[in-house]
Amino acid sequence: MTTTLSEAPPQVAQPTPPPPPASIAESGLNPEVLAQLLLKTLLGGEASGSGLAERLKVPYSLLDALVQHARIEKLVEVRGTSGVGSAGYRYILTDLGRDRANQYMDVCRYVGPAPVPLSQYNAYVRACMAAKGPVDADRLMTGFEHLIVSRTMLDQLGPAVNSGKALFLYGKPGNGKTVVAEGIGRALGTDMYVPHALDVDGQVITMYDPVNHTRSVSAAETVSVIANTTLDQRWEKIRRPVVVVGGELTLEMLDLSFNPISKFYEAPIQMKANGGVFVVDDFGRQRIPPRDLLNRWIVPLESRVDFLTLHTGRKFEIPFNVFIIFATNLKPESLADEAFLRRIPYKILAKNPTLDEYCRIFEMNCKKRGLAFDPVMIEYLQRRYYQPRNLQMRACHPRDLVEQVVDICRYQHKPMAITRELLDMACGSYFLEEIESQGAEA
Numbered sequence: 001m002t003t004t005l006s007e008a009p010p011q012v013a014q015p016t017p018p019p020p021p022a023s024i025a026e027s028g029l030n031p032e033v034l035a036q037l038l039l040k041t042l043l044g045g046e047a048s049g050s051g052l053a054e055r056l057k058v059p060y061s062l063l064d065a066l067v068q069h070a071r072i073e074k075l076v077e078v079r080g081t082s083g084v085g086s087a088g089y090r091y092i093l094t095d096l097g098r099d100r101a102n103q104y105m106d107v108c109r110y111v112g113p114a115p116v117p118l119s120q121y122n123a124y125v126r127a128c129m130a131a132k133g134p135v136d137a138d139r140l141m142t143g144f145e146h147l148i149v150s151r152t153m154l155d156q157l158g159p160a161v162n163s164g165k166a167l168f169l170y171g172k173p174g175n176g177k178t179v180v181a182e183g184i185g186r187a188l189g190t191d192m193y194v195p196h197a198l199d200v201d202g203q204v205i206t207m208y209d210p211v212n213h214t215r216s217v218s219a220a221e222t223v224s225v226i227a228n229t230t231l232d233q234r235w236e237k238i239r240r241p242v243v244v245v246g247g248e249l250t251l252e253m254l255d256l257s258f259n260p261i262s263k264f265y266e267a268p269i270q271m272k273a274n275g276g277v278f279v280v281d282d283f284g285r286q287r288i289p290p291r292d293l294l295n296r297w298i299v300p301l302e303s304r305v306d307f308l309t310l311h312t313g314r315k316f317e318i319p320f321n322v323f324i325i326f327a328t329n330l331k332p333e334s335l336a337d338e339a340f341l342r343r344i345p346y347k348i349l350a351k352n353p354t355l356d357e358y359c360r361i362f363e364m365n366c367k368k369r370g371l372a373f374d375p376v377m378i379e380y381l382q383r384r385y386y387q388p389r390n391l392q393m394r395a396c397h398p399r400d401l402v403e404q405v406v407d408i409c410r411y412q413h414k415p416m417a418i419t420r421e422l423l424d425m426a427c428g429s430y431f432l433e434e435i436e437s438q439g440a441e442a
Contacts, residue, residue, distance in 0.1 A: 015124060015127035015128055015131055016193065016231055017120075017124060017193050017195075017231050017232045017234075017235040018120065018231075018232050019230060019231065019232060020058070020059050020229055020230075020231070020232050020233065021058065021059070021062060021232065022059075022061070023061075023062065024062055027058065027062060027114065027117075028116070028117035028119065028120055028199075029114065029115070029117060029199060030202065031066065033114075033115070033199060033202065034056070034058075034062065034063070034066055034114060035066045035069075035070070036104040036107075036108075037056060037110075037111070037114060038052060038056070038063060038066055038067065038070070039070065039075060039076075039093065039097060039100060039101040039104060040101050040104055040105055040109075040110075040111045041055050041056065041111055042076065042091060042092065042093045042097070042101065043093065043098065043101045043102070043105070043111075044111070045092075046079050046090050046091060046092040047090070047091060048082050048083065048087065048088055048089065048090050048091070049063065049064070049067060049085075049086055049087035049088065049089055049091065050083065050087045050088065052067070052091070053087070055112070055113070056113060056114045057113035057114060057196065057232075057233040057234045058114050058233070058234065060087045064086055064087075067086070067091060068086070070097065073096075074094055074096055074097070075093065075094060075096055075097030075100055076091045076092065076093055076094060076097050077091070077092060077094055078090065078091060079091065079092045106263075107263060108203075108204055108262075108263045108264050109261070109262040109263055109264065110197065110204040110206070110262065110263075110264040112196060112197065112206075113196035113197060113233075113234050114197075114234055115195070115196070115197035115198050115199035115204050115205075115234070116195035116196075116197070116198055116199065116232075116234050116235065117198070117199050118198055118199065118200045118316060118318075120195075121195055121198055121207075121318070122317075122318060122319055124193065125274055125275065125318070125319040125321050126319050128192065128275055128321060129304070129319060129321045132164070134162055135158060135161045135162050135187065135188070136158070137154065137155070137158060139187060140154055140157060140158050140161065140184075140187045141154065141187070142186065142187055143183035143184055143185070143186035143187025143188075144180075144183045144186075144187070146364075147176070147179065147180075147183060148353070148357055148360050148361045148364060148395075149180070149183075150351075150354075150357065153180070153348070153350070153351075156346075156348045157180070157184065157348065159346070160346035160348065161184055161187070161188070161323065163345070163346065164304075164321075164323055165301065165323075165344070165345055165346065166297070166301055166323075166324040166325070166326065166343065166344040166345075166346070167323070167324070167325045167326070167344065167346045167347075167348065168326050168328070168332050168341075168344050168346065168347040168348070169181060169325055169326065169327045169328075169348055169350060170327075170328050170329065170330070170331065170332055170347065170348075170349060170350065171329065171349050171350030171351060172329060172350075172352060172392065172394065173329045173394070174394035174395060174396035174397070175350040175351065175352060175353070175394055175395045175396070176350060176395045176396070177281075177327040177328075177329075177350045178244065178279065178281050178327055180350065181242075181244070181277065181279040181281075181325040181327055182242050182244070182277075182279070184242075184277055184323070184325070185240060185241070185242030185276055185277040186242075188240050188276065188277070188323075190240060191216040191237055191238065191239060191240070192237075192238060192239075192240055192275045192276075193231075193235040193236065193237055193238070194207055194208050194213060194235065194236055194238055194241075194272075194274075194275075195207050195208065195234055195235050195236070196208045196234055196235075196236060197234075197264075198267070200310065200314070200316055201310070201312075201314055203264070203265060203310055203312070203314075204264040204265065205256065205264070205265040205266070205267050206264065206265065206266050206267065207267045207271070207272065208236045208238075209267075209272050212241055212243045212269075212272045212273070213236070213238045213239075213241055213272065214238055214239045214241075215236060215237065215238055215239075216237045216238055216239050217237055240275060240276040240277075241272060241273050241274075241275065241276035241277070242273075242276055242277045242279065243269060243270075243272060243273040243276070243277070243278050243279065244279040244281055245269060245278075245279070245280060245281065246280075246281040246282045246285075246286075247282050247285045247286055247287070248286075248287075249269075249280060249286045249287075249288075249293070250286070250287060250288060251288055251292060251293070251296060253268060253269050254268050254269065254270055254296055255268055255308065255309070256268060256308050256309070256310065258310075258311050265310070268308070270300075270306070270320075270322055270324075271306070271308075271318060273322050274318070274319070274320070274321050274322055275321050275322075276322070276323070277322070277323045277324075277325060278322045278323070278324050278325070279324075279325045279327060280293075280324065280325070280326050280327065281327050282327070282328065282329075283326040283327060283328040283330075283335065284328050284330045284334075284335045285328075285330075290335040290336060291336065291340075294336055294340045294343075297324065297343075298343065300320040300322075301320075301324070301343050301344075302343065303320075304319065304320045304321070305317050305318070305319060305320055306318050306319075306320045326344065332344075332347055352392050352393050352394060352395075353393055353394070353395050355378075355382070355393070357395075358378065358393045358395075358397070358398060359375060359378050361395060361398045361399070362377075362378060362398035362401075362402070364398075365398050365399045365402040365403075366402060366418070369402055369403075369406055369416070370416060371402065371405075371406075371416055371417065371418055372417065372418070373418075374418065377418055377420070377423060380420055380423065381401075381423065381427070384424075384427075385427050385431060389431070391431065397430075400430060401423065401426050401427065401430060402418070404425075404426035404429065404430060405418050405422045405423065405426050408422055408425055408426065409422070
């Protein structure tokens with residue numbers, strides 16, 4: 001069925017980060033952390049007080065006393081002024097300040113927005129978990145409004161999404177398992193917040209990742225931190241993350257990554273997906289045995305808490321607010337034993353499309369490419385290819401065949417249209433069974 005809605009259902013309001021800290025104590029950071037970050041920031045060149053506040057994403061009122069103390073210690077000096085008050089002074093490092101900043105760089109080379117303390121991050125994630133609203137049929141459909149998904153599939157996915165537990169999405173390749181997983185992420189809707197970086201006992205862990213996180217506002221809409229803002233600017237507003245990993249996944253990617261050169265950490269991939277969906281695509285084809293990967297998830301799946309360890313040996317916990325989807329074209333029982341499968345209570349088969357669904361998927365892809373759709377072409381494909389060779393229809397076939405027809409038309413300078421001749425050319429290079437059969441006859 002087509003899952004287009006005229007009106008999106010109301011979304012559950014998500015908690016917001018705390019307001020901008022009015023003092024260093026409210027920021028949750030050690031004053032020394034901010035002082036070091038301030039000097040390291042000035043290594044890049046002179047900056048006004050308001051400019052430093054913009055870079056560190058904190059109100060200048062938190063930095064004023066630190067800047068004045070650095071001036072007394074002769075670590076910074078005023079180069080000029082570009083505004084009113086100390087926030088408008090342009091500051092630059094002295095030789096002594098540059099040496100001090102380089103010493104701090106030797107300890108940790110992180111420069112950027114001030115980190116958020118772990119306790120504040122954990123409180124926000126737990127608040128999001130507590131505020132999670134139920135996903136009904138209408139809300140789930142919003143994630144699939146540009147797809148053709150059967151009602152049976154949606155009715156199976158709904159309870160799985162509401163459970164928040166792991167899901168095994170299995171079936172033949174080409175039936176849209178990955179697309180369905182991404183649709184679930186869209187269905188969850190609502191924006192959320194993620195800190196640029198975390199502070200754990202003075203260690204910095206970067207969190208915001210432009211590769212896996214999409215900002216929900218443009219850079220032009222970003223509010224100045226020296227204005228009367230209502231949210232802590234150390235947090236970035238993003239769309240709910242949908243993180244997809246495939247055969248490249250290793251156990252190391254699920255732990256903190258410490259860079260010995262930069263001397264700060266990068267959050268593991270599942271932590272970047274917190275609050276959203278984490279898709280393990282092609283599960284069973286990773287370079288690590290499926291059992292080892294599933295062993296890593298036993299505690300988080302049951303307790304909703306994950307544990308990470310710093311290179312200092314300090315272990316800490318974070319809430320595990322992630323909906324994990326294992327997408328595979330292998331049989332689940334061949335990947336894990338009964339004990340593991342019990343911890344993944346939802347196992348949904350991505351079936352081959354019916355003839356009616358195949359036809360509507362074909363029509364949808366024709367519209368996307370600006371081609372006229374003729375159901376006679378589907379009958380021709382059935383009669384000429386699928387039935388004689390006993391081929392199974394896959395949800396990806398219509399898209400792939402339409403794209404090949406478009407490619408052929410461009411190559412031959414023909415008008416964009418679907419004909420039997422062009423479909424024959426597309427099928428001739430798409431279905432390997434035809435090549436194999438011809439080779440056998442030869």
